[in-house]
Amino acid sequence: MHVDLDSFYASLEENRNSAIRGKPIVVCVYSGRTEESGAVSTSNYKARALGIKAGMPIILAKRIAKGKDVTFLPVDMDYYREVSDRIMDLMEDESDIMEQVGIDEAYLDVTERTNGDLDKAIEIAEKIKEKITSQEGLTASVGISSNKFVAKMASDFQKPDGLTVLKDGEIIPFLENFKVSKLHGIGDKTTKSLNELGIETARDLSSYDLKELEEMFGKNKARLLHDKSLGIDDSPVEPKEKKQLSRIGTLKEDTKNIDIIFEKIFELSKDMEQRIIKNNVSFRTVSLITIDSELKTQTKSETMPLTKEIQKVVSVSKELLEKYLRENPDRKLRRVGIRISNLEFSKIQRTLDEF
Ligand code: DGT
Ligand code: CA
Ligand code: CA
Secondary structure, X not given: OEEEEOOHHHHHHHHHOHHHOOOOEEEEEEOOOOOOOEEEEEEOHHHHHOOOOOOOEHHXXXXXXXXXXXXXXXXXXXXXXXXHXXXXXXXXXXXXXXXXXXXXXXXXXXXXXXXXXXXXXXXXXXXXXXXXXXXXXXXXXXXXXXXXXHHHHHHHHOOOOOEEEOOHHHHHHHHOOOEHHHOOOOOHHHHHHHHXXXXXXXXXXXXXXXXXXXXXXXXXXXXXXXXXXXXXXXXXXXXXXXXXXXXXXXXXXXXXXXXXXXXXXXXXXXXXXXXXXXHOEEEEEEEEEEEEOOOOEEEEEEEEEEEOOHHHHHXXXXXXXXXXXXXXXXXXXXXXXXXXXXXXXXXXXXXXXXX
């Protein structure tokens, strides 16, 4: 299964500001050189309909938006990561193995828990979509098939809020009319070379002589390209080993009240406990992340002997919070987070009988 969130940053911005809901929204990375230099990071579907797309210079986007009610906003990566982390958690819970790819998408291997039953996989996909919508107010597009490459192509096929399922016999008819440039993993340079050979579509590629492809691209790449055209992909869903695990939350209002802040930390620690168990991870360092009303971030850490006790996270973050409040008596916090790092992952614990 491949899951990709729809117009991710723009949808998040739309959700947290009712004044711009339903309008075209453009999220930008301002480079800071001049007021309008930089590029569009993403736009929601309303803005895309006007022709404003990711990667476009802001100046050009503003020209297109002229005279129209389009909202331009700067990226707020911390916030997007906070939500992304929660969504990745809920997807991890619904999969045997999850491989996160970037901030808003992941491959989920659900083979074992569905016993390879496609209908069960569809149920899981619907559950994930429902949770993402009810818990975060977002939509996602999902593709389900027998391998990662086709699942990715499928999730891209129907957007936003799509669910595309490709059974084995449907893969080739689905792929064959795609332009080679639209096949995931084939970039501009390769497309150009393929086009020079007269290969325009996946069908052209699949029927091209493999030996001749090898002459052009070398054995491995030729095989890879040929496989793509037929929807073949044996690569496993592989979890990325994490360097740290963190949870950040936004307080209901800016505050320096230790009880309210600690309550949030405690809530976050419940979440983190699930992550610790799921990942079978121990840690040496606990950090407290504070973001105040002026959006100034501070991190305080403490290192200890290896442990997997959530109680350690709770008690150490409380100490760090007390320290922070002593040192910053005038600051109110907007957001607070906890993090564990210096991680050690244990393989699934085997019982003695198994040896
Ligand atoms: P989608 O998936 O077509 O509904 O729309 P997005 O916005 O989710 O696009 P996607 O999945 O390619 O990228 C996820 C996020 O990554 C997106 O919300 C913003 C960021 N992003 C995408 N493309 C660019 C880019 O060219 N530049 C920068 N700075 N950020 C980008
Ligand atoms: Ca996306
Ligand atoms: Ca994406």
